[in-house]
Amino acid sequence: MxxxxxxxxxxxxxxxxMERYVQNAVDSGFREICFLDHLTIRTAGGCEEGVGRKTEPGLSMTPEEIPHYFYAVQILKQAYKNKISVKAGLEVDFNPDYTDYYQKIVDTFxxxxxxxxxxxxxxxxxxxHRSGWRYGENDTDEVYEMYFDQLKKMLxxxxxxxxxxxxxxxxxxxxPKKSFEIEYDNILGIIKDKGKTIEVNTSGYDHPARDIYPSLRILEKCYRKGISITMGSDAHHPANVGRHYKGVLPILLSIGYRRLAIFTKRQRGEVQIKE
Ligand SMILES: [Zn+2]
Ligand SMILES: [Zn+2]
Known part of the structure; x- marks a missing residue:
């Protein structure tokens, strides 16, 4: 897995x-893992490159730390190459003010x-945990609309x-009170056309949502459209590597999925799903 x-x-x-994550994955019989740590840059003030660039403490590595992070993964990749395949990835927070900067980073490493x-x-x-949205602030439908709007921009x-x-x-x-089926259909259509992969993220079972991301209904749509999927636990603790996989893998198989996407230097490959 x-x-x-x-x-x-x-x-x-x-x-x-980081090594604890790798060791736990080896102990649990994983064949490949990918570090996907945060790069979150929030706009504060101007949006010229370097001006107002802000990574909030506690949210993300700083851009200056990217080479250290990348190098740390390479060391583990080498050290564990006979036991497990270790990949290096980045979870980049969409911010339309910094897309050129993101492109530069992905071209550099x-x-x-x-x-x-x-x-x-x-x-x-x-x-x-500081989010007002979490505590009931703001109109639910309005925030959902804004979310879908931004998803479309990101794509x-x-x-x-x-x-x-x-x-x-x-x-x-x-x-939300409103149905967002049409928005999902549009967005999944774009994802299919662009050949992007959707992540099945098991961390939602530990959130108030108590569900996988994306939910079964959306995953069924993905399958019908022929969109490839990959899978991750979103572990922020070594013990969470592969969390909830036992419950989610049968769901993926029941939908019809037989393979998961893996990546090497941004080329997509695939592996068989095994329970
Ligand atoms: Zn995330
Ligand atoms: Zn994450």
């Missing part, structure tokens, strides 16, 4: 040394995979291969 979404100490909100996430659509926090770019937890907006269990 594979786990394509592991965090590290670099993001300042995960715990455990030989990452195996680049994933796109939307934790702060339009700068609005939908994920952290105009090409610096990434995978879209992480595409329905993360449900994290805190807030449900």
């Amino acid at each position: 594979i786990d394509y979404h592991l965090h590290t100490l670099f993001c300042n909100h995960a715990v455990g040394g 030989a990452f195996d995979v680049i994933a796109a996430s939307l934790h702060f659509p339009n700068g609005f926090d939908i994920v952290t 105009e770019y090409d610096y990434f291969d995978v879209i992480c937890h595409i329905d993360l907006i449900k994290k805190f269990g807030r449900k």
Whole structure:
């Protein structure tokens, strides 16, 4: 099996040394894992490159740390090459002010995979414990609309291969009154046309949403459209490598999926799903 979404100490909100993640994956019989730590840049003030560039402490590595992070993964890749395949990826938070900068980063480092996430659509926090959204602030339908709007904007770019937890907006269990089926259909159509991969992220079972990202209904749509999937635990602790896989793998098989996407220097390959 594979786990394509592991965090590290670099993001300042995960715990455990990187090697512990690798060792746990080896002990659990994984054949390939991918570190996918955060790069989150939030706009503060101007948006010229270098001006107002801001990585908040506790959210992400800083751009200056990227070479150290990349190098740390290469060392583990080498050290464990006879036991497990270790890949280097980056979970890049969409911010339309920094897409040129993101492109520069992915052109500079030989990452195996680049994933796109939307934790702060339009700068609005939908994920952290400080989020007002979490505590019932803001109109649910309006925030969902804004989220889908930003997802569509994100899909105009090409610096990434995978879209992480595409329905993360449900994290805190807030449900819209309006149906967003048409929005999902449009967005999945774009993803299919662009040949991007959707991530199956098992961390949602530990969030108030108590569900996988994306939900079964969306995954069925993905399968019907022929969209490839990869899979990750979003572990911020070594013990969470492969969490909830036992429950999710039969769901993927029942939908019809037989393979998961893996990446080497941004070229997609695939492995068989094994329960
Ligand atoms: Zn994420
Ligand atoms: Zn993550």
